[in-house]
Amino acid sequence: MCRMSFKKETPLANAAFWAARRGNLALLKLLLNSGRVDVDCRDSHGTTLLMVAAYAGHIDCVRELVLQGADINLQRESGTTALFFAAQQGHNDVVRFLFGFGASTEFRTKDGGTALLAASQYGHMQVVETLLKHGANIHDQLYDGATALFLAAQGGYLDVIRLLLASGAKVNQPRQDGTAPLWIASQMGHSEVVRVMLLRGADRDAARNNGTSALHAAVLSGNIKTVALLLEAGADPSLRNKANELPAELTKNERILRLLRSKEGPRKS
Known part of the structure; x- marks a missing residue:
């Protein structure tokens, strides 16, 4: 969702940012104690020393900056904070310290991102657990509607998905374009994620706004295991998308075609 920038404004600030990024605690302390570098100095994008140290996971530098009075909740121009960067990069010790x-x-962030969404997107299960314990909202969404569960499903992070579902995430919550977590997992070929979501009540025939179902997506991805799981769960191979296409019309894979044909006829309840 966001990337770190290291553009600096003055030679001393340049040195301080370098020290924070590289984890050079001695140099960082020297510069801060000189009184010539503000602990909350920023680069041209609003990045602070604390954000840089948190992004890099240098807990000693993070601790020094906080104890010297760094503002933990300052936001970069993109909206990101030190907590966001630590969560995004999976630095659970930094996340715990900041809390x-x-x-x-x-x-x-400007696209609606939060620390929980970032940690889920990159599969950092321990960070997700820490964030939830400290009050992160399980129902956070990007402005396009993507939830933490959706982002974890897209990446195939099964441990994160199980944690989110156990914490109350809605298995069928779609993005604004109608794409549900099951659909994106099917498209990406994450068959174990598909299996778990089906067991947790995912709508097997939920379709995007264009009428494309999870089965359409699985067929297009060519992942035969995902296709088989959806069919075994009762996904309907006779559903057409808004282009009037059946799932079977989207592939030339003979194994997948045989699977689909074996399920043709009256739909099982």
């Missing part, structure tokens, strides 16, 4: 000094899970 101890008042980090908030409520700040959003």
Whole structure:
């Protein structure tokens, strides 16, 4: 969702940002103690020293900056915070430390991103667990409607998906374009994710706004195991998308075609 920039404004700030990025605690302390570098100095994108240290996972530098008075909840121009960057990169020790000094899970990026969404998108299960324990909203969504569960399903992060579902995530919550977590997992060929979601009540025939079902997506991806799981769960091979295409019309894979044909006829309840 966001990337770090390291453009600096002055030679001393340049040195401080370098120290924070590389984890050079001695140099960072020297510069801060000189009184010539503000602990909350920013680059041209609003990035702070704390954000840089959190992104890199240098817990000693993070601790020094916080103890010297760094504002934990400052936002970059993109809306990102130190907590967001630590969560995105999977630095659970940094995330826990920041919570101890008042980090908030409520700040959003320009696309609606939160620390929980970032951690879920990159499969950082321990960070997701920590965030949820500290009040992160399981129902956070990007402005396009993607939830933490959707992002984890897209990446195929099964442990994160199980944690989110156990914490109350809605298995059928779609993006604004109608794409549900099951659909995106089917498209990506994450068959174990598909299996778990079906067991947790995912709508086997939920379609995007264009009428394309999870079975259409699985057929297009060419993942025979995903196709088989959906069919075994009762997905309907006779459903057409808005282009009037059947799933079987989207592939020349003989094994997948045989599977689909074996399920043709009256739909099983």
